[in-house]
Amino acid sequence: MNTTTSRLDVIDALRGFAIVSIMLLHNIEHFDFYFSPTGLPAWLQAVDKVIWDSLFFLFGGKSYAIFALLFGVTFYLQYHNREVRGEDFRARFAWRLVLLLAFGVINSMFYHGDILSIYAVLGFALIPVARLGNRWVLIIALLLLLQPYAWWEVIQALPNPDEKLPNPASWAYFGRANDYFAHGSAFQVWAGNLTNGKIGAVRWSWENGRLFQIPALFMLGMLAGRKGLFSDPLFWRRALIVSALLFIPFYMLKSWPELLGVGAALRRPLLVIITSWANVAFMVVLVSVFVLLFYKQRWLAIFSPLGRMSLTSYVVQSVIGTSIYYGFGLGMYQYTGASFALAIGILLAVAQQRFSVWWLARHPQGPLETVWHKLTWLGSRAKS
Template structure:
């Protein structure tokens, strides 16, 4: 199926939506420098908690899931374009992922929570499944979405429900971060983020089921591309309407179970892996609600024109993601303005909204003058180095 402008437009806008939501979450977290500002007025403390809870309910664990879904879709579109020229894109794509890994390491110097390096490594899973039949890929994606490792841990915990479990391994790495993130030395932040910070994120991603979830979403995104689910045609719109209804019905009990789990399960050993499974499924269900709503609302009218503002941001997602790490770390970390000391979730949300608006305006301005964002252009040229570059 050849790519068309309407589909690419909605995908770019959806990717821009994910970038904005990531920006908002990162800001209220002080880019993972967790700090509670003392002596705030009582009303502001209440408002901060409401904003924090609402932001994580809407976007926590969902924004990156949208990104993962679109990552697999992009792989399909790029592979298909080269297949039309009787070329196998997989080797070139492996090289492309290696370049992305390099971008991720640079991004990690400023923000240790970088997802690019993880996507670059996990993205290799697409290479062996690219030629498999839809049914086989769907079965693999479903098996991964079930969180197989967490089920093994749960089975062991069911046999030993009274076993004492320690804190997650990632916590010991997170506990060391304030020592260099609150300091005034950028030279200390860089090695700290690339060593301690990366280990924290890798362990956290494994402990929370992100690794299996991302692999599954990559494959599902590839299947969505094969099936043309982002085309503005009646069949795809019917699919998203059914997905919206099914995902909403699935999310409600999953979220209720996740919320009540501490009261339902007394054993900590059982509760931890079960919580990982339920939270993962709940996040994916709500992510599908967000994606379905976005696609259905993008079908014409004033709201479509409003959502289309996000498309330039989505087309420059690599540049936008990279620059928000640099700007955000300067705003909140000790080597920069150090605003983590005085900003709660409410003020951080306003900062995030302002930064997102500025990024949208910059991307629109840039793309009126250039075909691609600066980092996107660099990634494209490096991908096709020593080869005939496609338009």
């Protein structure tokens, strides 16, 4: 195994892999417009179900978690680069997060499930822990991964474990979104996404424990950067075994919640906890397999250009994807089940990869990455 490959290479490739998996998921779910076309033959419906179940098993809740982990790694690399020059990166990082929030708001116009804006806000959690020792950072991250608010809901449900709960609040917002996705003009979609859609997305993130899980993964990524883990294949071999063993019971309880043997009021918060843990465990499986293969299978570097242009790639896929599926554009939500939507996603991913290769042969960074970099270091003579 060649461990001399720069850890930046594997991080770029892994980020590109996450971008592609996000692209495929977003396409089969029509960019959060869940709609099953009618009149499809039975065999195609069966194929669609297999594709849907397989992609969500592999990437649902895991791709964004890979992104969060790498967000923390990138923060460490930037922080460390300034630290060795005797500079404090934290104030500049805060400004960088404000800029990311602006990109996220723009992206949210097109796709209300945008993660950039959420990462931008939760990224501030890295600033107070940047100078803490590894042990304290790990303790804080693990406490967040435990999903403290969901456990509080478990305690609240104990007196009446069989109480029937109302639907999660986010459902009403997503229900309203379906109407303007199907029939609204582009302006109505953009306005709806920035108001109704964004509130629904934030509520959904809260209801599903994402607002605790994301900063925890940021911190774990920072620790991985500090320890140089992306240059340590032995660590990832061990991580693969441990995470695979942990995933099995979590997945069984998530898939067959009746095994919990509790009432509905207790089951909901427990499933939030278990699903969060299952997703993190399988995310580590994916990262471990990718890192180990990367050092042996150099063809995985085909993902690197996408990873180097991840901001551009993420925003562009929102613009193009919603124009393909929503009613103001081609309205393809009416005709594409998971099979055809997956084919569209693969074509778009290949096109993005080729564009990234072409662009990076002529420029050091992607278009939006260049803007982000220049604005980050605005007014500074010492640019990284």
